[in-house]
Amino acid sequence: MDQDGSALRQNNGRADRQASLSLSLRLEGVEVQLGGRVVIHALSCTLEAGECLGIIGPNGAGKSTLLKAIVQLVRYRGRIWLGDEPLERLGQDRRARWLAYLSQADRLSWPLAVYDLVALGRQPYRRGWRWGEDLSETDRRAIEEAMRATDCWSLRARSLETLSGGERARVRLARALAVEAPVLLADEPIAALDPRHQLEVMTLLRAQTQAGKTVGLILHDLTLASRFCNRLLLLQQGRLIALGSPAQVLSPEHLRAVYGIEALMGSVQGETYILPWSLF
Amino acid sequence: MRLPGLHLYATLGIALVFLSLAALAIGPVPLGVGEVIEGLLGTGPETHQLIVREIRLPRVMLAWLVGAALGMAGAALQGLLRNPLAEPGILGISASASLGAVMTLYFGLTLLSPWVLPIAAMLFAWVATLLLWGLTRAGADQLTLILAGIALSSFASALTSLALNFAPNPTDAQDIVLWLLGSLADKGLTELWFGLPFVLVGLGLLSSCASALDLLTLGEEEAHSLGLNLRRLRARVVLGAALCVGPTVAVTGTIGFVGLVVPHLLRPWVGFRPGALLPVSALGGALLVLAADLAVRLVPTAREPMLGVITALIGLPFFLSLLLGRRQSWD
Numbered sequence: 001m002d003q004d005g006s007a008l009r010q011n012n013g014r015a016d017r018q019a020s021l022s023l024s025l026r027l028e029g030v031e032v033q034l035g036g037r038v039v040i041h042a043l044s045c046t047l048e049a050g051e052c053l054g055i056i057g058p059n060g061a062g063k064s065t066l067l068k069a070i071v072q073l074v075r076y077r078g079r080i081w082l083g084d085e086p087l088e089r090l091g092q093d094r095r096a097r098w099l100a101y102l103s104q105a106d107r108l109s110w111p112l113a114v115y116d117l118v119a120l121g122r123q124p125y126r127r128g129w130r131w132g133e134d135l136s137e138t139d140r141r142a143i144e145e146a147m148r149a150t151d152c153w154s155l156r157a158r159s160l161e162t163l164s165g166g167e168r169a170r171v172r173l174a175r176a177l178a179v180e181a182p183v184l185l186a187d188e189p190i191a192a193l194d195p196r197h198q199l200e201v202m203t204l205l206r207a208q209t210q211a212g213k214t215v216g217l218i219l220h221d222l223t224l225a226s227r228f229c230n231r232l233l234l235l236q237q238g239r240l241i242a243l244g245s246p247a248q249v250l251s252p253e254h255l256r257a258v259y260g261i262e263a264l265m266g267s268v269q270g271e272t273y274i275l276p277w278s279l280f
Numbered sequence: 281m282r283l284p285g286l287h288l289y290a291t292l293g294i295a296l297v298f299l300s301l302a303a304l305a306i307g308p309v310p311l312g313v314g315e316v317i318e319g320l321l322g323t324g325p326e327t328h329q330l331i332v333r334e335i336r337l338p339r340v341m342l343a344w345l346v347g348a349a350l351g352m353a354g355a356a357l358q359g360l361l362r363n364p365l366a367e368p369g370i371l372g373i374s375a376s377a378s379l380g381a382v383m384t385l386y387f388g389l390t391l392l393s394p395w396v397l398p399i400a401a402m403l404f405a406w407v408a409t410l411l412l413w414g415l416t417r418a419g420a421d422q423l424t425l426i427l428a429g430i431a432l433s434s435f436a437s438a439l440t441s442l443a444l445n446f447a448p449n450p451t452d453a454q455d456i457v458l459w460l461l462g463s464l465a466d467k468g469l470t471e472l473w474f475g476l477p478f479v480l481v482g483l484g485l486l487s488s489c490a491s492a493l494d495l496l497t498l499g500e501e502e503a504h505s506l507g508l509n510l511r512r513l514r515a516r517v518v519l520g521a522a523l524c525v526g527p528t529v530a531v532t533g534t535i536g537f538v539g540l541v542v543p544h545l546l547r548p549w550v551g552f553r554p555g556a557l558l559p560v561s562a563l564g565g566a567l568l569v570l571a572a573d574l575a576v577r578l579v580p581t582a583r584e585p586m587l588g589v590i591t592a593l594i595g596l597p598f599f600l601s602l603l604l605g606r607r608q609s610w611d
Contacts, residue, residue, distance in 0.1 A: 068501070071501075071504070071505045072504070073501055073504055073505075092507045092509065093507055095505075095507070096505065096506050096507030097507075099505065100505070101501070101502060101505035102502070103499065103501040103502050103505075105499055105501065107499055108497060108498065108499070109362035109363075109496070109497050109499075110362075110497055110547070110552040110553070110554065111552050112497060112551060112552050112553060113551050113552075116551055116553060117497070117498075120494060120495060120497065120498060120506065121506070123491060123494070123495055123506050123507070124506055124507050126491065159552075175498070175502075176502075179506070
């Protein structure tokens with residue numbers, strides 16, 4: 001980690017060692033209006049430093065909008081703090097290095113080579129004109145690490161248009177990991193993955209938090225949410241319904257009230273599984 | 281990792297040098313390569329020096345300038361709009377410049393001074409640019425920008441047609457039509473100096489957008505999260521494209537297809553990276569316009585065919601074969 005720091009300092013000419021930083025993200029009364037409609041109602045919560053917070057809720061609950069507000073893509077009222085700094089005043093350069101964001105939309109304009117796409121995650125560390133391939137050693141190491149972690153190093157020379165949906169999802173995740181930001185926000189990162197890769201990616205994200213990263217994820221798979229997230233945040237129609245441990249949040253009452261479903265629940269090896277079973 | 285097609289730069293550069301030498305050698309007075317080089321260096325006979333340096337070289341350099349401007353503007357707009365169909369004409373800047381030029385032809389103002397036409401064209405291009413630039417500053421999104429460009433373009437074309445419609449006599453109408461087709465004939469150093477400063481600033485401005493355009497590949501949201509200021513990028517590309525296209529149209533008339541076809545042809549060779557495509561498209565554009573101008577001069581017709589027509593005729597087969605080739609690889 002210390003080595004990281006010195007390399008980054010060289011890279012930026014400044015002393016922020018974000019790769020080894022562990023930051024919390026605190027929302028204070030964040031309210032979002034889109035087209036005159038309130039999409040998020042004054043919401044306050046904290047992503048603790050080094051935790052994996054799962055954001056769950058039915059379609060249209062405002063999960064994606066919440067992430068977009070945090071990365072300053074939509075306007076909001078209220079305050080967001082990253083560590084002890086107000087996010088709004090961070091400036092886009094530092095925000096880009098501290099907050100990595102993986103959107104839901106999988107629309108890539110040009111069929112870049114996989115490696116080139118992941119390398120875009122290193123752009124926040126670069127200044128000015130860039131025509132050539134001027135990746136530093138730190139950049140290369142970060143790119144390779146991110147690609148190996150997401151199991152797409154072997155795809156590096158392939159063109160994006162030759163990849164399957166799952167492979168693309170992993171490549172996009174590698175792009176977000178390559179930023180090496182202390183906070184990672186991902187909008188349904190495992191939606192397109194097969195079961196094996198879902199488990200792999202969740203394990204990987206969990207490992208990121210053990211290294212001190214703060215991770216916020218939007219998920220639909222309740223079992224994976226329960227098993228891999230430290231805490232869950234349940235949203236419904238823009239309101240926070242519950243925030244707490246998976247066991248507290250994923251109660252049968254909540255599932256009925258919010259999703260309108262009955263679920264089969266049980267536990268295997270001390271971990272809970274939740275199987276949506278019937279309509280309520 | 282691989283370099284951004286160093287051999288691509290080399291290939292295009294060498295081709296450009298060879299083609300330029302050919303363009304300097306070929307003409308009513310054919311010269312050998314040795315004579316051309318002597319003429320350039322100012323060591324050969326005076327007539328050769330005159331032909332090479334005063335007549336042919338300015339035209340060759342103008343072809344470079346126009347081609348580079350159109351090629352890079354096309355590449356930047358395709359990158360910004362994330363659409364391979366975008367071209368310098370899409371923002372309505374070239375149509376507006378044309379309208380300015382056509383107005384001076386229509387009202388016979390070109391008789392006053394040879395500068396009236398290019399200056400009017402530039403002014404009209406600037407009005408259009410300021411309008412679009414204002415829109416981007418006001419936070420217009422991609423679609424608004426395209427729609428505004430199309431509206432502007434249609435409006436300018438309608439007025440141009442009106443001028444043709446009401447042209448006081450057939451020769452005026454013919455002047456207008458011929459000008460609209462674009463040509464480098466009888467253009468020289470004055471035109472080059474007129475366009476050069478604007479185009480250089482435009483090329484610089486567009487080049488500075490390279491890494492921002494790369495980021496935009498990820499889509500607007502993720503690009504924003506990586507520090508891209510989309511509003512500023514739009515303003516810069518609009519301004520840069522206008523600086524490239526405005527003076528080009530003012531000096532040579534509309535030369536179509538270069539800005540569309542050159543980036544499209546070269547994109548696979550730079551690994552589809554919009555940033556790396558910019559300088560390569562400038563080189564490719566220069567190459568295409570030079571080749572087309574050479575073809576114009578070589579065709580043994582009583583009257584030189586117009587350059588704008590030839591760029592389309594040369595570009596089209598390439599374009600079609602490329603499209604068909606890609607279709608097959610998709611199947």
